[in-house]
Amino acid sequence: MPTKIGFIGLGNMGGGMAPNLVKAGFEVRVFDLSAEALQRAVEAGCSAAGSAAAAVQGAECVISMLPNGAIVESLYIDAEPALLDHIGAGALVIDCSTVAAASSRRLAAEAQKRGINAIDAPVSGGVAAAAAATLAFMCGGSETACEAARPILSAMGSNVFRAGDSGAGQVAKICNNMLLAVHMIGTAEALQLGVDHGLDPAVLSDIMLKSSGCNWSLEKYNPYPGVMASVPASREYQGGFMVNLMKKDLGLALEAALRSQSYTPMGALAQSLYGLHSQAGGSDNGELDFSSIQRLFSKPSTGES
Numbered sequence: 001m002p003t004k005i006g007f008i009g010l011g012n013m014g015g016g017m018a019p020n021l022v023k024a025g026f027e028v029r030v031f032d033l034s035a036e037a038l039q040r041a042v043e044a045g046c047s048a049a050g051s052a053a054a055a056v057q058g059a060e061c062v063i064s065m066l067p068n069g070a071i072v073e074s075l076y077i078d079a080e081p082a083l084l085d086h087i088g089a090g091a092l093v094i095d096c097s098t099v100a101a102a103s104s105r106r107l108a109a110e111a112q113k114r115g116i117n118a119i120d121a122p123v124s125g126g127v128a129a130a131a132a133a134t135l136a137f138m139c140g141g142s143e144t145a146c147e148a149a150r151p152i153l154s155a156m157g158s159n160v161f162r163a164g165d166s167g168a169g170q171v172a173k174i175c176n177n178m179l180l181a182v183h184m185i186g187t188a189e190a191l192q193l194g195v196d197h198g199l200d201p202a203v204l205s206d207i208m209l210k211s212s213g214c215n216w217s218l219e220k221y222n223p224y225p226g227v228m229a230s231v232p233a234s235r236e237y238q239g240g241f242m243v244n245l246m247k248k249d250l251g252l253a254l255e256a257a258l259r260s261q262s263y264t265p266m267g268a269l270a271q272s273l274y275g276l277h278s279q280a281g282g283s284d285n286g287e288l289d290f291s292s293i294q295r296l297f298s299k300p301s302t303g304e305s
């Protein structure tokens with residue numbers, strides 16, 4: 001099993017993931033453009049590199065957790081020199097960023113030309129799951145490469161799935177998040193309808209949890225303030241999974257649907273509603289948790305804001 005890991009991207013997610021590799025006994029050399037993020041990782045036992053190229057030098061495995069596909073493709077492939085040119089032949093690249101499947105396939109193909117295996121392994125679970133090593137990884141790549149990644153990913157998560165060949169992890173990720181957006185919106189509008197007719201949202205939630213409307217949003221992430229302790233709805237929608245990231249994932253889902261000429265009317269509506277919500281009432285809601293879509297349906301008279 002590889003022991004030397006280069007890790008690029010120590011933001012909300014990567015900043016929690018890299019230290020879990022150290023705890024599991026891997027030697028982790030990290031890089032991020034942010035000096036503060038780099039310092040936090042050093043305090044958690046990682047060793048800092050002065051550049052992405054230095055972080056991957058001699059690494060048997062390279063993991064990245066970056067904001068988007070443009071950054072992933074630029075860093076690994078299009079930059080002069082490309083990061084792939086600093087990674088040794090035979091190494092394994094695991095890109096955990098959420099990007100278009102086409103970006104992951106391009107990365108895998110470019111890596112292959114240099115004798116490097118690259119897989120996509122986007123995650124489900126947010127910042128708390130990244131810190132607690134309970135993420136779910138959805139991998140796309142050859143069986144051999146995904147199996148080689150398994151023990152490394154297991155140090156950062158509790159579930160590691162192989163969805164299929166290169167890009168398949170990204171497809172699984174956007175399908176899941178499109179469905180998540182749809183049932184979160186449906187849950188929010190149902191709760192508001194009940195409240196508008198005088199129901200207690202906690203009582204209505206209990207009823208739907210035991211009825212056919214039961215779903216993950218209702219069970220684990222109730223969007224109505226005060227119904228469930230320790231979810232973002234009960235702390236003014238702070239923390240959690242940002243509206244901006246949900247918008248990004250819905251954008252990727254719709255791009256994929258266009259490519260395959262699939263019908264995703266619920267996903268398209270969800271994208272519009274999240275777009276509307278992100279700027280609703282002239283405020284910037286992009287950094288609120290995605291369950292704040294509840295506010296789009298609330299009326300001033302209900303006491304909801």
Ligand code: NAD
Nearest residue numbers: 009010011012013014032033034065066067097098126127
């Ligand atoms: P983030 O913006 O907090 O972190 C990204 C980090 O990458 C930043 O620290 C940034 O400085 C660094 N970075 C950017 N360009 C770089 C470069 N060229 N070289 C080195 N470092 C660079 O983002 P995040 O919330 O950690 O999300 C990362 C990925 O995980 C995204 O693709 C996101 O869609 C996905 N994701 C996020 C969540 C979540 O809840 N935050 C959940 C699931 C998936």
